Amino acid sequence: MSLESHLQSLKEKYSSKLILLEKTEKNRLKLQVTQENLLEVMQCLKYEMGFSSLESIAGLDWETYFEVVYHIDRWDGDPTLLQVHVRLDDRENPMVPSLTSIWASANWHERELWDLYGISVKDHPNLKRLLLPDEWDEFKHKHISELYPMRKEYKLPEKPYSFKPHPK
Amino acid sequence: MSEQMFIHLGPQHPVNHGLWTLKIKSEGERVVDSEIMIGYIFRMIEKIAESRPYDTFQPIADRLCYVSAMAWEASYILTIEKLLGIEVSRRAQYMRVILLEFQRIASHLTWLSAYAGDLGVLTMLVIPYREREYILDILEHVTGSRMMYNFFRLGGLRSDFPQGFIEDAKALTFYLDERIREYKAMLDDSKVFRLRSKDVGILGKEDALDLGATGPVLRASGVQADLRKIEPYLVYDEIDFKIPFQKAGDCYARFQIRMEEIMQSTHIIRQALAGMPSEGEIMIKAPRQLPKGDVYFRTEDPRGEAGFYIVGNENRNPYRVKIKSPAYSNLSIGSHLLRGAKIADIPPIIASLDLCMGEIDR
């Protein structure tokens, strides 16, 4: 299944649902989908078109809205990489459907997404913090962005915190 | 039904070569279920990357995976060059290929010492470090430091190769070939080593693709997935080499693949040394800002497919740097592989995934 055939089958199957579909490079495709029909497109990609493994899930915080970027690729046949963008508009509780049922490798990526960006994932097997310590929620945080440190409002300290003169 | 027992192989444990916890629910000797907890050296490198100018992030990219520092540096710089659309001279590309392949051999040797050490072969716990010292000498001869090089620059490298490097490198490749034959004789032919690694931690082809395995772990399950052939970057398309792959998918197949990859790397280095053009400028001036737009570039790291997804926003600091780490996806297979294995099989399975906690916890 070469790249062009992927393009054609995606066009006539989901022309209505896809917001953006373009060929960026020799074997790269870019796709934009709304949050509702993401699951359906992904199932078609995996089962009909043979995109067998999910590479990574990247969260993006554009101050006014969130964006989640999925990288999916296939190895046998003619290997291509697919970049799927999903835009989440409400900032209070951004929600993304979980892809763990389609690709098992999405399990940890989605937990990390929830851990660092606060983007909750619908019906994920065990949505817990992955990288930050478990007692991170009990710390008294001044601003919501400290709970999910990868958001843009949370700024890293400029000066090393502990190098105050030692009280001799 | 014998009673079940919970065992914590805590953060500080010889089996996991780094700091992560493996919670096992075991029935007698057999592991029923396991849970992997990571994050013990989580330093939020992606946030640090966003708050630094893009060219000063490179030393931190070195420290992502400390065993193959050069590989991570290369993937960061190549991604930035692709975003900025910089052309690199052919001589610099050949030099980069040579350094990357040396780093791949050093990384595989560290893996071999960890894997054989876990199986109990005391000598093979130490001898691969002897060969790695020779490689570190060569890299120190070129870059000036043993492990953290910071040697890549936009458009090429910081400085040219010193005199006598080409002869030393060629001599080292022949020396390494003999050593690998010696390791094969020491490990392949010993019945107990095959007894301990054959049919241990078997990973089928569909499971490998579904669970997101990369690199030698994926190639051990029968998928010919090597980025140097599929998406040739630098000058890999001008160098001919084979991708070793096996169908068995067990620890022994991963061992054979990594040993074969070392042999291929020495072959690549010799060809690159021969084919390297003698002149070409090494470095160009780094542009002021990153343009608007995003790029996802992946390279063949010794552990698998390492990638950087960088989003620029007309600012000196990148807007978002997502690090796709191969060991991260390899470790997530762990609980699948350990289901049904014996307790004594945990070390070979974990060690055959070649974990490097720096890049897993980021």
Add this chain to the structure above:
Amino acid sequence: MGYGIYDGLADFLLKLASLILSPLVVFFVNIIGFFQDLIPILHFVNPEDFLSYEIEFQDSLKSTLIDSLEMTTILLFLIVNTIMLIWFERKLVARMMNRRGPTFIDFNYGHLFGRTWKFGLLQNIAEFLKFFSKEDIVPEKADKFTFNVGYFVFIVVPPFVLGAILPLGGDTIIADPEVGFLLIFALFSLVPVGVLITGWSSNNKYSLIGGFRAAAQMISYEIPLIFSVGSIVIVTHSFSLVEIAQKQSLGSTPFGLPYMFLIPIGFIVFMVSLAAETERIPFDIPEAEAELVMGWRTELTGFRYMMAMATEYFILLIGAFVGVSLFWGGSNLPLISPEIIMNIPLLPNIIFVIKLWLFIFLFIWVRAALPRVRIDQLLDIGWKRLIPLAILNIIFVIFLFINYPGLFGVING
């Protein structure tokens, strides 16, 4: 401030004393033998001894003094040999890893003896003392009694008691009971009990699994061990190590060949099961570095760990003693008649010690080269391969003994 059971100076000296105590037990047992000669009442078994009461008195005093001198030399040799064994193994394994073992000793008054002590000989004496001065941690939830006492009684004392019946060359042996190496294997079978007790009572999951594995391994490997040695008993009709060693000299076996060449299968089965008995790699499962941290020794601190390590090497030494006297012909060399060796005062002992260290070299060499076997493969080798091989060996030896008695020095057939 909790600092283990003992405190300070008393702690340091008490541990030193309790180490020397157990070999002295054997020494005093023999002194009682001396008093036995004095008081004839104890000889109520055979009354005619009363007659030779006066003559016996002077001889028994003289012989006891000579015996006690001999006893102390042998015991001293055993203890010093165990310590040197640790040094020998670390240097050898390091050499096989292409690096030097322990060499440099920072010795305060080194300038008197040359700054560095050349071959790191003082290294294990330093370790011996360091482990002594460590804090003595008994885990809170551990079962205090079994952790303290059970461990010593079953693991540390039996090998030291064995010191008395180990032949050191020609006929230098403290006590040569007819039961010979049966007593050694009987006390060997005490060790898994100690391992289980320590592993279970130190309230730590790793040591629990290690203890179970060690017990399973040792019990399942005693059977092939005794079978393989049994084939020798069939041939030599005696259990005592000294007699078996003498039977392998020029007179009895063709060209004075030791039993290793006559009963090869028995030798192989003996070596493999001895490696498993003394928990050496490739059968080092209980102390598997990788998954079980240190096996049943995980919770032992300072002094206890030192005793565990010293006992492990002492058991290996005793295994080597048995192996050399049974299969390598004690102090007899193939083509040299035993009388020549016996006449020269110290030669049999020197030959025996050289063979001893060659035997141990084999184990260390295997330890450096082979990986560890899994526990189920280990038991599989033990039951499915070694025991049938051992039985086959006995049948082969019986066939050999009936058809070619000349091979084993039995002339009259």
Add this chain to the structure above:
Amino acid sequence: MASLDELNQLGELEIYEPMPNVVLANARNFVGVILNWMRNWAQRCSIYPVYIGMKCCAIEMAATMASRYDTERIGVLARASPRHCDVLWINGPVTIKFASRLRDVYDQMPHPKWVFATGECAISGGPFWQSPTIVEGVDQVIPVDVFVPGCPPRPEAMWAGIFRLQEKIKADGIFVPEPLLPEPREFYDRDPPFHDYRIKLKKESKKEEK
């Protein structure tokens, strides 16, 4: 800017001065000094570090114990269980998540114990000092005896650190009237930086014990 003082409700942390390593600390009688000297010599000649591999300095530690820079020559042999070891060789950054577990490993070790911190991450959080999860400097979690700077320090620097540790062990518990180091303090053991409030450790502090 999220100043970290508000994150302070993690409980007060003091810097633990190291407990006296030797029972006969500063012994002046004849037997005490001889025993101290013997123990120090024995301790100096066989230092067993705990097998704990955190990050890049762990690979450098392994290279130091490998064939070329063989530290077993002076008796340094890594052991798996903290019960048998006397030096805790910190070779990587300490995060909040790992701090309490590192404290447990330190507490499990039998008493005459030392801490050997190598690498910038262990000394002061290193190149990742900005991130909120890093504990800046290991000496806010456990008392440190020798710091070895470098990222990662070369095996020769590791050797220098070990010699420095041996000097420290040599003088442990021996009553020395004049200061040990007449010349100005080396970089190796500078004062620990101001401590960091974000570590939640056991509540009973040193003062109640006295």
